[in-house]
Amino acid sequence: MNEHALRILEYEKIKQQLMHHTASSLGKGLIHELTPSGDLDKVIKMQEATDEGTTVLRLKGSVPFGGITDVRPALKRSKIGGLLQARELIDLADTIRGARLMKKFILNLIEDQELELPILQECTETIDPPGELERKIRRAIDDQGGVMDSASPALRHIRGQIRTCDSRVKQKLENIVRSSGKMLSETLITIRNDRQVIPVKQQYRASFGGIVHDQSASGATLFIEPQAIVDLNNQLSEARAKERHEIERILRVLSEETSEYAEVMLENIEALAQLDFIFAKAGYAHEIKATRPKLNDQGIIRLKKARHPLIDRQRVVPIDVLFDEHTHALIITGPNTGGKTVSLKTTGLLTLMAQSGLQIPVDEGSEASVFREVFADIGDEQSIEQSLSTFSSHMTNIVTILKRVDFNSLVLFDELGAGTDPQEGAALSMSILDAVYGKGATIVCTTHYSELKAYAYERQGVMNASVEFDVETLSPTYRLLLGVPGRSNAFEISRKLGLPAEIIAGAKLQISTETNQVDKMIASLEQNRKTAEREEERARKLKLEVEAREADLTKKLNELERSKEEILNKAREKAERALSGARREAEEIIEELRNYQHSGNVKEHQLIDAKTKLAHALDSLQPKDSDQVKKPEQKLDRSFHPGDTVKIISFGQEGYIVSKISDQDYLVQAGILKMNVKANDLKRIKEKKQAKPVVNVRTATQTVRPELDLRGERYEDAMRRVEKYLDEAMLAGYARVSIIHGKGTGALRKGVTKLIDRHPRVKNARLGSQGEGGSGVTVVEFK
Structure with a gap:
């Protein structure tokens, strides 16, 4: 990567800020060697590693790096037979312990949270801390680095x-x-x-x-x-001389032990350095409120609300930068101190950060391009020692750029063509832009030349932009306006400052008609833009209000569903208890009747008593009049014939018609009993062809919904609910149901997928389509 661009875009200051987030000199060493990469695949992997680090910090807040130090010099000396001092050995033991805790932390987090962190997992699994060496060192040396009496x-x-x-x-x-x-x-x-x-x-x-x-x-x-x-x-x-000799002997033995594990420990240190580096990038991303950009190598840049990371967050003004498939050059015009150079540097520096695996301070959905080279010609490059003027210095740098630039380059020009005659400078600027653009490079250029405004209109793939200036307050707003060229505010500013009107009028006569028309056109564009921004802001506020109301209604609906579910569960439990009691009582009565039958001595009053008890038991299952919704009476067919299968409504027992006594009375055989029953207490039923398990499908369909909402549930509770729900949904006869688990960390979605894969009655499962809830919903189809 171009060293001149790294220096002038202040890339080293980013590295200095990044170093504040390291836990040891291990991470600092990797940051010191950090440079942007021009390899898209490598940059994507670096960004993935940083994203995994931010996930861990978001869940846990911090990482246990305590005790880890750079013990590589001591390990290398032990390999060649050097004697390690007690302080070096205790540092080594602390590092072994830190490596063990770090490995346990990462692997436990992956298992407990069911996270997919392949890069961190691969890096962590290479760590193999030699616990036996740690124990030997700690038996001999205390935490202050002194050799203990127990050493020998x-x-x-x-x-x-x-x-x-x-x-x-x-x-x-x-x-x-x-x-x-x-x-x-x-x-x-x-x-x-x-x-x-x-x-x-x-x-x-x-x-x-x-x-x-x-x-x-x-x-x-x-x-x-x-x-x-x-x-x-x-x-x-x-005695003290003997002590020194014995201590040296002990340290020699431990040094030899260390040499046996030196290679393993050196590999552990490299892995710990990578982890320190990854979590330093994650910590820095959290500090500057950065996000992971989408990456490409096609020169497409979409930076939303981009902020320069070296400017105070309370003062920096976010800008939007857009290079789509059809735009490859941006010409920024506007007044001095208006923010042109900051916009230029923001674009360049965020590109370098993204290519270094760093998340960048932009809004979600931003995109950055990976370039092989980034070139920059920014600022006053005047050199007294080389007798170069500002113009000469810029030209020397531009000549170097032209020799090396290609289609995979980002080129930043600040005040291109400045420092010489305006007419010649403008012509030279357009020619340089043509040459760089012709090689396919992506260009950001700031200028004062009005001729370059027309340049952007005349050439396909070139866009005008400007930095906004508030004429009323005579101060810049530092906002970057895409698609709008900057216009001269000299007359307005002069009038505000008190310059006589006749002088301003005389000056306007010196301006050509074409220039006046261009200024009027630009002023109209600015006015239209401000109107559109006001409408956009109003629409945004309305959208936020609607989303807030929708969230509130969704919350209330969820609470209502939970309340409904609780009421149904309580009612179901009450009904089950009543049914269980009635069933036991009925079984006792039937058992009593069987006993009468076996004894052969059945008395009439005993049958009447048993009949009464059975009627009471069945009656306890009937809903009270106050709990029932009265329905219109229906005329039923109350005529029966001998042999018809009927149900005695008051008893709930089945039997068959033996004979007709009168139009209102029939002799019915129910089990071992024959009894006279009124016609209005009988109900004709069809004979069962084959005994089947009784399934209360009616109840299931009433209480089981075609979707299950797991959002907000704990993982274990959610899995139990899913397992129960699938069984109930099949009993209810549903062919397809939806399980709402949300997006979140993905833990619920993975758990639901695993459970469904093991279920024998599931035919197919897929994520929801756009209209069904997307990846926040799993749709299940039964066999």
């Missing part, structure tokens, strides 16, 4: 000796200090040359003997190791 039995024994010798030396010296107070400059014990000494006045030197290790600046005080403790100090020094 020998070290524990040596340190015991040190403590004993040190205690004896201190005790001996304290006795000397107490008994020799007037001979000492201070009553204290100090250290010189790693030996414990006392400060003795010069005149009492001979009273102590021993070794003089130091003296004060005046020479009045000598720091003496008394002869009485020389041997003890020697023993202490020998």
Whole structure:
């Protein structure tokens, strides 16, 4: 990628901001090496990785990178037999632990949330932290980097000796200090040359003997190791020397252990660096309110509400930039300080960011193109050292661009042709634009030359644009207006500032008729644009109000459906309890009748009692008059013939007609009983050809809807509801039903798909069409 363009578009500042979101020097190293890629497939994969990172941060808020450091130098030294220090080893153990926690975090998140994060998963699965090495290091070294007594039995024994010798030396010296107070400059014990000494006045030197290790600046005080403790100090020094040797031996063993895992750990570090890099990009995207753009390599750019990431978000004015299949050049005109250069730089910088795998600060639905090269000629390139004027410097850069530009390039020209005679500069600018455009490059150009406004109208694929200027406030609005060329505001501004009207009138006489007509046309276009924007804003507000009302109505409807479902469930449970009780009571009566039958001694009053109990049991299942909706009476056929199968309405029992007693009375055989029954208590029924399981289809169709709404449900509850609903829908006789799971993270949709795939009675399942709810609905067809 062109280094000059990266520098002038301030790409390095983006990298500096990105580094603030890294958790370790591992990610910083990859960011330092980051450059835009011109390979579309590579850029798409980089954007996918960043998108996966933003998904994780959206769900969890943060990632556990604690303890991970760049231990690659230590690992490389261990491979060649180098001795690692205790601090390096504990850093290594912390990094192993961090790698283990990171792997567990990512894989558990993928499993628990049923997410598809292929890039993060692949990167994480390569991490293989050596837990045995971590345990060995932690058994020997504490968190502060000190070798512990437990590192080896020998070290524990040596340190015991040190403590004993040190205690004896201190005790001996304290006795000397107490008994020799007037001979000492201070009553204290100090250290010189790693030996414990006392400060003795010069005149009492001979009273102590021993070794003089130091003296004060005046020479009045000598720091003496008394002869009485020389041997003890020697023993202490020998013990400390043994300690150093034993610590070195322990570190040597751990260093050799580390060398065995060096290659594995180096691979782990590379994977952790990639993860740190991905989550740094995701964190930066969250900070600048960025979105993932759609990508292409056809020069198509659609930036909606694009914001320059280096300008304060409270002050930056969003712009729209459009390069469709038919537009390959944008000519931006307008006043100085109006935002032309910012619009130019925004387009270039966001392109570089997108090609680096970074999400960009634009609205959803934006699109960026991947270019092999991005060229920029921006700002004052005057060079005193090379004796180049501004014009010469620009031309030198443009010559370089013309040599390298091709159809897969984005070229940014700021004030093309400036710094020379206006007429020649305009002609030269048009010729340069023709040359670059002829090579198929995509161009953004800012200019003051009015001739370039006509250039855009005369050439296919070139669009005019301008930065808006408010004449009333004499200040720019920094808005980019596509399709509208900038017009001169010199006369209006001069009039506002108080320039006499006769001077302005005289100036207007110097302007050609064609120029005046063009200015009037541009003014008319601006007025029409403002009117259209006002209408668009009004339509947007109305749309938001309608959407809010629709959401409110949907919420109320869902609440009503839930309330209805609760009422039906309670009614169903109550009915089931009543039916169960009645069934038990009826079974008891039937069992009692069977007992009478077996005994052969059935008395009339017993049959009457049993009949009464059965009638009461069946009557308890009948709805009360107050609960029933009265229906118009229907005339029924109440004439029966011997052998007809009938149902005794008051008993709920089936039987057959034995004989006719009168027009209103019939003798009916019901089980073991024969009884006289009124005609209006009988109902003719058809004989059953074959016994079938009784299915209350009527009830099912009344309570089962042809769609199931799972939005807002927890995953486990939703799966249970789907399983139950599919069975009920089949019993209700539905051939096709809809399951509404919404789009969201996709977890519910995947769960529904898995459950449906396992169901034996499902014939086909598909996502809803445009009119059925799209990917937020799964349509199920039964066999």
